Structure formats: structure tokens, C-alpha cells
Amino acid sequence: MHNPPHPGEVLKELCLEPLNLTVTEAAEALGVSRKTLSAILNGRAGISPEMAIRLSKAFDTTPESWLNQQMQYDLWYAEQAICNIEIGRLYVA
Numbered sequence: 001m002h003n004p005p006h007p008g009e010v011l012k013e014l015c016l017e018p019l020n021l022t023v024t025e026a027a028e029a030l031g032v033s034r035k036t037l038s039a040i041l042n043g044r045a046g047i048s049p050e051m052a053i054r055l056s057k058a059f060d061t062t063p064e065s066w067l068n069q070q071m072q073y074d075l076w077y078a079e080q081a082i083c084n085i086e087i088g089r090l091y092v093a
Contacts, residue, residue: 004076006043007069015059016041030054046070 016026027037031054039045047055047070052063 002076004069004072006073007047007066008040008043008045010069011055012041015055026058030058046074 015021016023021029023038023041024034027034030037030051032051036045040047040051047066049063049067052066052070055061055066056063
């Protein structure tokens with residue numbers, strides 16, 4: 001897996017921009033604050049299960065697709081952070 005985009009970037013480029021939606025308009029439609037949506041779009045917050053459901057209903061997608069994007073993003077960054085840490089192998093005798 002190579003440096004996946006933050007799901008907020010995907011949301012902005014593939015959902016909001018093609019529909020010419022402002023952050024305020026999209027936030028109102030999703031039933032969240034502008035601040036909450038802005039944090040996601042700018043990569044400062046992740047997609048929660050609740051937000052994934054909201055997005056799936058608004059854009060006719062699946063919540064799993066949004067959560068999978070978030071998981072791939074989080075896992076990639078976790079792997080980058082831990083790659084220099086020495087970890088011992090544990091075995092059951």
C-alpha cells in the first residue's frame with residue numbers, strides 16, 4: 001500500500017467539488033457542524049462510523065467504503081511511525 005489519501009481529500013475531490021457544494025451546504029445536508037466537516041476535509045479528523053453512515057446516505061455509497069478508506073490511511077501512517085521501532089517476536093511454547 002502506498003501513501004493513501006485522507007478520506008477527507010477523497011470526499012472533497014470526488015463528492016463536494018463535482019456538485020459545487022460549499023462546506024457549509026454539505027455540513028447542513030449531513031447534519032453536522034461546518035467545523036466538524038472542515039476538520040475532516042482538511043485531514044485533521046477522521047471518518048467515524050456515524051459519519052460514514054451519513055456520507056453513505058448523502059452520496060449513495062456504503063459506510064464500509066468510507067471506513068475502509070480511513071482504516072487504510074490510519075494503518076499506512078501507523079506503519080510509517082513504527083517501522084524504526086525494534087519489536088521482539090513472541091512465541092507460545
